[in-house]
Amino acid sequence: MEIDLIFKIAAIGIIVAVLNQVLAKADRQEQAMMVTLAGLVTVLSMVVARIAQLFETIQSVFGL
Amino acid sequence: MNIIALAGGAIAAGMLAQLLRRTNPEAAGALAVCAGVLLFGGVLTEAIPVLMEAETWLRDAGAKNPWITILLKCLGTCLVVQFAADCCRDVGEYALAGRVEFAGKAAVAVLSMPMFRAVLKLALELLA
Secondary structure, rough: HHHHHHHHHHHHHHHHHHHHHHHHHOOOHHHHHHHHHHHHHHHHHHOOOOOOOHHHHHHHHHHH | OOOOHHHHHHHHHHHHHOOOOOHHHHHHHHHHHHHHHHHHHHHHHHHHHHHHHHHHHHHHHOOOOOHHHHHHHHHHHHHHHHHHHHHHHHHOOOOHHHHOOOOOOOOHHHHHHHHHHHHHHHHHHHOO
């Protein structure tokens, strides 16, 4: 149970949310959107790697 | 199988997901799915000896080899489908979860077709 990955994702989420607010207030909607997108892509790439690993384990255990 | 760590991790992930829910919903969904993956992966690697033991019991009970592989495949399919459906529900896609569950039911039905045929043949022999 690698809890640090969960804290990493939470940290990225919070940073992206704060940056989004700051950029929105500075009247730069496009950049705020870009920052949110970038944060989401990094988070999802981490999660997808773990999901692939989990599905490989299931395939090897159950012979799917 | 440190159940305390698993439970604590799940609660922490839940709280963090709740924290992110308002400001950054996508990250909250991703965090919930990631916590599910870690918890499930952690438990699965611990549960492998249990499966091996169950397999030997089945073999001792006289079950033929193809039946055991069908049983294990159906179990694996159900686990994967349950996980995918719960992840879809977690991020709010209820219809998608229903579709995944339907696909899982179809896959299990296809997988266990030989077993149905054998049971039917056995029944017909008993009747005839």
